[in-house]
Every structure is written in C-alpha cells, then in structure tokens.
Amino acid sequence: MARTRTMRDALLVLVGALCMHIATSFLGAFQPDLFASDSGVGSFPDHHDAHDLNVQKSFNAAKNPPKQTTPVIHTSQTNLAFDLPETIVESHAPGWTVFKNLYMANGTLFVVSSHPYSDFPDIKFMTSTGLPAENTPENIAARMPTSKDLDFITPEQARARWGPVATETQPQIAPNRVYSVQGNTFLINDPSQFLDHYYHFCAELLLGTWAFWQGTHNIKVNSKHADLMTAPPVTRAIFPHADANGWRDRPSFNSYFLRAAFPSLTVEVAEDWHDRVLSTSADGAHARAWHFDKVLLADRSAAFRGDICGTQVHRTAGEAFHHMRNAGRLSKWWWEPVRRAVLRFANIDESVLDIGVRAAAQADKQTNGVAALPAYGEKVVVTYINRQGVRRHLIDEDHARLVDDIAKLCEKNGWEWNDVKAERLTKEQQLELVARTTVLLGVHGNGLTHLIMMSPTPISTVIELFYPNGFAHDYEWTARALGHKHFAVWNDTYHTYPNLPWVNYPEGFQGTRIPVHAPTVTQIIEDRIAGRLP
Ligand SMILES: *[C@@H]1O[C@H](CO)[C@@H](O)[C@H](O)[C@H]1NC(C)=O
Ligand SMILES: *[C@@H]1O[C@H](CO)[C@@H](O)[C@H](O)[C@H]1NC(C)=O
Numbered sequence: 340m341a342r343t344r345t346m347r348d349a350l351l352v353l354v355g356a357l358c359m360h361i362a363t364s365f366l367g368a369f370q371p372d373l374f375a376s377d378s379g380v381g382s383f384p385d386h387h388d389a390h391d392l393n394v395q396k397s398f399n400a401a402k403n404p405p406k407q408t409t410p411v412i413h414t415s416q417t418n419l420a421f422d423l424p425e426t427i428v429e430s431h432a433p434g435w436t437v438f439k440n441l442y443m444a445n446g447t448l449f450v451v452s453s454h455p456y457s458d459f460p461d462i463k464f465m466t467s468t469g470l471p472a473e474n475t476p477e478n479i480a481a482r483m484p485t486s487k488d489l490d491f492i493t494p495e496q497a498r499a500r501w502g503p504v505a506t507e508t509q510p511q512i513a514p515n516r517v518y519s520v521q522g523n524t525f526l527i528n529d530p531s532q533f534l535d536h537y538y539h540f541c542a543e544l545l546l547g548t549w550a551f552w553q554g555t556h557n558i559k560v561n562s563k564h565a566d567l568m569t570a571p572p573v574t575r576a577i578f579p580h581a582d583a584n585g586w587r588d589r590p591s592f593n594s595y596f597l598r599a600a601f602p603s604l605t606v607e608v609a610e611d612w613h614d615r616v617l618s619t620s621a622d623g624a625h626a627r628a629w630h631f632d633k634v635l636l637a638d639r640s641a642a643f644r645g646d647i648c649g650t651q652v653h654r655t656a657g658e659a660f661h662h663m664r665n666a667g668r669l670s671k672w673w674w675e676p677v678r679r680a681v682l683r684f685a686n687i688d689e690s691v692l693d694i695g696v697r698a699a700a701q702a703d704k705q706t707n708g709v710a711a712l713p714a715y716g717e718k719v720v721v722t723y724i725n726r727q728g729v730r731r732h733l734i735d736e737d738h739a740r741l742v743d744d745i746a747k748l749c750e751k752n753g754w755e756w757n758d759v760k761a762e763r764l765t766k767e768q769q770l771e772l773v774a775r776t777t778v779l780l781g782v783h784g785n786g787l788t789h790l791i792m793m794s795p796t797p798i799s800t801v802i803e804l805f806y807p808n809g810f811a812h813d814y815e816w817t818a819r820a821l822g823h824k825h826f827a828v829w830n831d832t833y834h835t836y837p838n839l840p841w842v843n844y845p846e847g848f849q850g851t852r853i854p855v856h857a858p859t860v861t862q863i864i865e866d867r868i869a870g871r872l873p
Contacts (some may be wrong), residue, residue, distance in 0.1 A: 354608030386637040419517045419630055423497050429633075430555040432662035433464045434642020434655050435547065437555045437635050440519070441495070444619040444628040448489045448636070455491030462489045467640035469580040471532040482640045501628045516627040522574030524631050525552075530636040531585030534578065538788040540586065540593040544637065544819050545600070545655030546791065549677050550820075552635055556661025559670040562696045569676060571633075575605045579612035592788075595766060599684030600677045652816040653842065660820050671795075674821055678792055685770040691794075694775065695822075698796035714777065714797060718870055719754040721745060722772055724761060724781030726791075731784055733804065737855045739797065744857040746778075748864060763785055778802065778864055782853060787814045800867050801828045802853050809848040810840045824872070826863050831856035833863060835872075 343643050426449075429437040442449035448466065450459060466489045467482045492500070503513035525548055533539040549570075553560070576597070578586050585608065587593055597604070619627045642648040642655035651657065661671045679692050698715040723745065728734045732739070740787045742758055749756035757776075761769055773779065773789040780802040782788050801818040807829040818825040819836055827834045834840050847853070866872045 342477045344347070345355065345679035354836075360797055369529045376668065418517055418520055421450055421514065421629075423515060423517060425452050425492055425494060427696075428459060430551070430662075431460050431465070432551070432658045433645025433648065433661045434638050435635070435662070436460070439629070439633050440626045441631045441634045441636075441839055443615065444500070445633065446616040446620075447487055449628065450489070450491045451494055451497045452491060453493060455493060457838040462486075464641050465489060465636060466528055466638045468526045469530055469638075469640075471530040472640060472643075476515045497628075500626050504624050510638070515582045516625075517630050518627065518818065519630045519632065520575075521632050522588055522633045523571055525573055525576040526634050526636045527576060527578050527581075527586075527633075529578075529580065531581040533639060534581050534586040535584070535593075536593045536785070537588045537590065538785050538813060540588060540720070541596050542657050542788045542791050542813075543654055545596060545677070546817065546820070547642075547659035547711075548635060548637055548656075550663050550669060550673060551637075551659035553673055553676075554659070554666065555635075557668050559668075559674040560675055562672055562699055563676075573601050573604050575607060576601075578611060579609060582609050585609070589619060589764075590762075591599070592766070595684075596677075596681050601680075616872065618770065646824075651814045654812060654816045656820070657816060671822060674791070682770060682774050682792065686688065687767075687771050687774055690775050691771070694794035695799075696798050699836050702797045707872055714798060714868055717777070717796065718775075719749075719752070719777045719798075720757070720772075720775045721754055721864060722759060722776040722779045724779070724784075724786035725758050726782050726784060726786060728760065729784070731849050731853070732782055732851050733855055734852050737853075737857070741855055741857040741860060744861050745864065748861050751783040752868075754868075759829070761789075778867065780804070782859070783809070783811065783814070783848075790814060790823060791821060793821070793823060797873070798868055798870070799823040800826070800864070802828060802860060802863060804853060804860075806845060806847045806850065806853045807847045808832070808840070808843055811841050812839075812842065815839065824867065828855060828860060828863070830854045831859045833859065 347367075388785055409424055424440040429439055431437070438450070440451070442451055442687040452458060462484045466484045468484060468488060469628055470478070470482050472482065476666075498515070503515070525546075527534070527544065529544070534544070554571070556570050556869065560569060580638045586606075597606075613620045615629055619629060621627065637841045639653075639655050641777065642652075642658045645658045647657045647661050648655050660669070673694075683691055694717055698717055701712060701715040723740075723742065727735070727738055727743075732738070746756050746758075748754070755775075757770065758773060759769075764772070767791060773792045774794060777796070777798060778800045779787065779790050779793060787803060793799055795803075799822070801814060801823050803814050804824065807825055809829075810827055815825045815827060815836065824836060827840070863872065
C-alpha cells in the first residue's frame, strides 16, 4: 500500500515537471512575437527599423533554431491545459469592446475574472441578443442581453466547468477542456438586416471596427507611413447571426473591401458559429469551451444604447471613433491604411493614392490660411452620382439645369466634370474616379458611400441633396470623420457642421421630386475650391 503510493507520487512529480518544462519552453519559443506590434505604444515604429528588425529576427531564428528537446505539442493547448488566463477588457465604448482571453461555451460568451462584477462594463453596453432591430418596445426588450449572451464566472467556476473532474482515485492532473482560437478575431454580433448593405457594412461597421482596433493599439498613422497596415493583423471575422450571403451586398462591395483590406482574414458565418456552439454544448465531464486570444466584439444594438450613437449621430461607428479620437488615439490619417489597401487592390495609380498627402504638404507651406496654389496643386475633379433612373431622385428639370450649370462651371475653370451612373462602371472605374474626386455630389443615398475612398484634402467636399427639411447623419458624420467637408443642400439653402438640422424624413424624402436650385450648388463648389468655405 505504502509502496504503491510512493510510486504514484513519484509519477505525479515526474508528470508535473514535464508539464512545467513544456510550458516554459513554449513560452520561451513563441510568446514574445505574438503581439509584438502591441508594444509600439504612442508612436509609429519607423518602417525601415521595423523591417530591419524582422529581417534580423528571422535571420537569428534560422541561425539558432529553437531547441526541440520535447515533442512539439500544440502551443496554446499546452498553456490552457493547466491555466485559464483571466479575461481583460483592453478598451470599451458602447457597442465596441476589445477582450483579451474571452471564452465561449454553448453560445454564451464568458468573462473569467476574480473580480467579475466590479471591473467590467454593463453587458447591455457590450452585446445584445443579436436580433434584427425594430423600433417597438417589445423588440427593444427582446434585444436586451441576458447571462445566456454574456456571463461572468470566476476562475474557480471556470475550472469547475471545464477543468478535470477530481475523484478519490483520480487526482487533477488531466488537462482543462478548453481549446484556443488563436490570433485576433472580429466578432460581429449584428443581424444581416444591416450587414448586407454597402453603407452599413463598409462605411459604418468596417469604419468603426478599424477606428476601434487601431485606437486600442494606439497606433498613430502618419502621412509618411499611411500605406502600412500597422495595427495587429486580424485573423478572422465571425458573423454569428448572418449566413454566407448575410453580409454580402448586391453590388458586392462588402466582400471586395474586406478581402482587399484584409487578404488573410477568414470569415465564419452562422453555420460555423453553430459548430462552435454545438461542440461546447455538453454538460458535466464532457463540457468544453473555446478560448479566444483577442476579440473585438461589435454590437449594433449595444452601440445604440450609448449617448453618441443613440442620441447624437446615430452611427455605431460614432461610438468607436469619438471614443478613440477623444482619447488622442486616432491620427488624422487613421483610415488611410484601409483606403490605400482597397485602392491598391483596385490597381489604382500610386500618384492618386497620394493626393491627400501632397495636399497636406502644400497646406503646411501656405501662409495666412490662403492656398499658395489653387486647389493645393491638384486637379479639381467634380463627380456627380446621377440617380435619375433610381427611385429617390431630383425633379427632372432641376436635374437638367444642375448638370448643365456645373458642366459650364467646370469648363470655365478647367476642372474635370463627371456625370456618373455608377452601375454602368466597373468597381475599379468607380474607385479610381472617387479616389481622384475633389467634390462628390449626389442625392442622399447609398451611392455617396464611395466618399470613404476619397482623398482627404483641405478642399475635399461632399454635397448631399436632400428633400427640403429632410436630414440624416449617414454621409454627414462619415464625411466629417474622414476629413471631408459636408454640405446638406435644401433646394436654395444649405447646412454644414456644426449648424446641422434635426434628423427628419418628411413626406417627399424618398420621392422622385426632390428640388434643387442649381446656382446654390455651383456657388458652394466655387467658394469651396477658392478656400472661402474652409
Ligand atoms: C445550451 O444551450 C441551450 C440553448 O440555449 C440550452 O437549452 C441548454 O440547456 C444549454 N446546455 C448547457 C449544458 O448549458
Ligand atoms: C427652390 O428655390 C428656388 C430659388 O429660390 C425657388 O424659386 C423654388 O420655388 C424653390 N423650390 C421649392 C420646391 O421650394
């Protein structure tokens, strides 16, 4: 009896020592590089230094390969087998939360923490049930999250659920049943109601995600390095409430932008999430969980519970952008890495990509706020998104006069004039044109979403034609967040930030008889290019 015990004890010590050894050699060999770019806090690492550093690292690695004294064991399983790291919220604004070490089992997200109730935001500001939104009291209540959506447990509770089951004869030397989903995950908890729409996906979700992700890592893009994807790479995007077509828009800009900006990102949709849910749905000794290294959780309903999105700009991206901008974590060039990646993918000339950077350099040189060179030395391009064939559009006579007057104005000044029916151009033609455009003009609608690909300059301008007294923040806020001046035109008057009207959808807003007084528009264009409307 005594002898068996001694032998078993000796065996346990041996197993324990082996585990320690594997864990430490894993930490030594792999850990430091995983989030290397996180450490560039406060400043942008010099391109050449970063490059040289990587070359040096891989050179060293080739010269001194890590010693393989033990069989290769899957990296983070080794880690998680004996340790369940606690969840940390790295940054948070309503609807936007970046977690380190988030767990999921049976469809519930778990925060594992020794201080579960004091250290975390209210779950209604982090998530929702993910149901489509309607503006009824019943639906608002139905979107409120419960502990089924996101729950808090202590490390002891986590071990009790997913750790080894101890018995008299079987001490706890078995590994935890927790499996790592490595890398960086964008978890988008929204229904396809908004995801399958170019504006909401690219100009709202992607924009907000990028602002929040970049701000979380405090990476300040400057104009010299604007073409680098500087934030930590994103491994995957998960859409638990959308099927394969649920995040795709009809002209397929969503997939184009996502693939262009993040070529190595993989997408999981509802079916894939369901696999992950089902495989962790067992109870008792077979209970399992997924561990996500790092997650940006985005939730539209949660963003609308915030003040900026809910009562001010009605843009979910507004919560992400203003949170990071106010914290001093977004530079003027914050969107450039995505914009450039998409335009490069579209094979657009490098000199076009640099319009904003060149104009900024010119603006720095000028004195007394007056441009030394008209239009900062760039060709002025006026582009009109013509929607006369589409449901919401201008009165035909007003449209004819508008097109005529702007064409004349452009001819007089040697500016380029484009009267465009976007659906007749290829994606590349549309993107090439909008990347060169100084003044983008059109009736309120999805066609204006292209403004996210314009070059920001001191005179870049978006003119949105509304039915008089009608207003929505979609393109106004977006233009402003990206450094373009926006004018909301009501026939013969206009509004611009900070003097904005209330959001309003009057009778006629969606109609085919939107009036516009052409001289009002041509005056805005002339004044803006001349620097009279800064
Ligand atoms: C898993 O989730 C389903 C659906 O919410 C629920 O009915 C079931 O009881 C859950 N199982 C466990 C083990 O929690
Ligand atoms: C638009 O403005 C013009 C010029 O002020 C005016 O003559 C016209 O009646 C206005 N149209 C509408 C529908 O208000």
